[in-house]
Amino acid sequence: MTDTNHSVALAFEDGVTRFINVAPGQTVADASYRARINIPLDCRDGACGTCKAFCESGKYDGGDYIEDALTDDEADAGYCLPCQMTPESDLVLRISGTAEMAKSGVGQFTATIEKLHWYADNTAGLTLVVEDREKLAYLPGQYMNVKVPGTDEERSYSFSSGPDAGKLTFLVRTAPDGVMTTYLKERAAEGDTLTLEGPKGSFFLRDVKRPVLMLAGGTGIAPQLAxxxxLKDSAESGDAPGFPIHLAYGATWDKDLVEVEVLERYAAAIPGFTFDTIVADAGSEHPKKGYVTQHLLPEHLNDGDVDVYLCGPPAMVDAVRRYFDGEGIVPANFYYERFAVGVNAPALAGAAA
Ligand SMILES: Cc1cc2nc3c(=O)[nH]c(=O)nc-3n(C[C@H](O)[C@H](O)[C@H](O)COP(=O)(O)OP(=O)(O)OC[C@H]3O[C@@H](n4cnc5c(N)ncnc54)[C@H](O)[C@@H]3O)c2cc1C
Ligand code: FES
Incomplete structure (x- = not known):
């Protein structure tokens, strides 16, 4: 550990740079918090990867974390976790997110379940009416931590509703004996009160400056819907994206494909938006079978001049990343969210920034 303070430059995506002073042994995240700069954070424990940043210069101790949060390849390439890292020199960090976003803090909200809808036995849709809705500003692609009623556990869910929607919607894929799953299947009722904390995450839609490729696995479609x-709202107010946007939406079984009619409406409303649905089950009669990567065309990849948004279960996200590596395709920007299970976020109390 060094015994002097270090200056850390936090360079945000919108070109704004903020400086913080980090005391010996202090993490970058703690120093940001004290400076009231809300960089993306969730577990603060090196488990979720939400805070991942890129170090442009300087030396640091990366701290303790798990591979799910930061792979060895990423660490070798210069990526780091501000919630764990302690500077050993002055640093310049590229932060995922905008300075505007870092001004709005994470908050706690109370919501009522207005509707609990089962698309199939393994996928639920939740519609929530949140108190103080006007205080909950989020970016499309971000998520909330939801406390599971009757337990001390919380689970993360990405908004499927757009940021201007009055009611919040979420898609939940069940897991055998899962804590949230058991609540939804056995105890949940319309009218129940939920406690949520957020918004969180750095997986959100950036300005469309080139073709966009969205890849979704299962309920990973939720943030893409947001x-x-x-994009639909922007198109309707005369600000349509000037580039093609393609979504490849994969599912294991036919029944896992949800909200396809909503995607059809988006295809009609957003100029340049196209989508494919793909089912992995070999016994399915779906016209497109296999994995999403088997249905990508050269125009979707655009020789790498494309912004990729990838979201789904960890195995799918990792497989797609390996596919890009194997094909030698380096997208202009690659944003991804892994719907990791078993990431225990800190208790709601005390976690608000
Ligand atoms: C940033 C983020 C966003 C997410 N957004 C969404 C979303 O929009 N929609 C969505 O469906 N999911 C999303 N997830 C996943 C979601 O948070 C939950 O993990 C998922 O819904 C399962 O919750 P559960 O409480 O039902 O299951 P859990 O209780 O978490 O259990 C999951 C599975 O793991 C098994 N398990 C639990 N503990 C152990 C153990 N110790 N050893 C072995 N097996 C174990 C359980 O039996 C179960 O099969 C997101 C995750 C993250 C990190
Ligand atoms: S890994 Fe840093 S906030 Fe979770």
Whole structure:
């Protein structure tokens, strides 16, 4: 550990740079918090990867974390976790997110379940009416931590509603004996009160400056729906994206494909938006079978001049990343969210920034 303070430059995506002073042994995240700069954070424990940043210069101790949060390849390439890292020199960090976003803090909200809808036995849709809705500003693609009623556990869910929607919607894929799953299947009722904390995450739609490729696995379609809702709203107010946007949406079984009619409406409303649905089950009669990567065309990849948004279960996200590596395709920007299970976020109390 060094015994002097270090200056850390936090360079945000919108070109704004903020400086913080980090005391010996202090993490970058703690120093940001004290300076009231809300960089993306969730577990603060090196487990979720939400805070991942890129170090442009300087030396640091990366701290303790798990591979799910930061792979060895990423660490070798210069990526780091501000919630764990302690500077050993002055640093310049590229932060995922905008300075505007870092001004709005994470908050706690109370919501009522207005509707609990089962698309199939393994996928639920939740519609929530949140108190103080006007105080909950989020970016399309971000998520909330939801406390599971009757337990001390919380689970993360990405908004499927656009940021301007009055009611919040979420898609939940069940897991055998899962804590949230058991609540939804056995105890949940319309009218129940939920406590949520957020918004969180750095997986959100950036300005469309080149073709966009969205890849979704299972309920990984949720944040992509929020992004498409935003793009639809923009198109309707005369600000249509000037580039093609393609979504490849994969599912294991036919029954896992949800909200396809909503995607059809987006295809009609957003100029340049196209989508494919793909089912992995070999016994399915779906016209497109296999994995999403088997249905990508050269125009979707655009020789790498494309912004990729990838979201789904960890195995799918990792497989797609390996596919890009194997094909030698380096997208202009690659944003991804892994719907990791078993990431225990800190208790709601005390976690608000
Ligand atoms: C940033 C983020 C956003 C997410 N957004 C979404 C979303 O929009 N929609 C969505 O469906 N999911 C999303 N997830 C996943 C979601 O948070 C939950 O993990 C998922 O819904 C399962 O919750 P559960 O409480 O039902 O299951 P859990 O209680 O978490 O259990 C999950 C599975 O793991 C098994 N398990 C639990 N503990 C152990 C153990 N110790 N050893 C072995 N097996 C174990 C359980 O039996 C179960 O099969 C997101 C995750 C993250 C990190
Ligand atoms: S890994 Fe840093 S906030 Fe979770």
């Amino acid at each position: 992004m498409l809702e935003k």
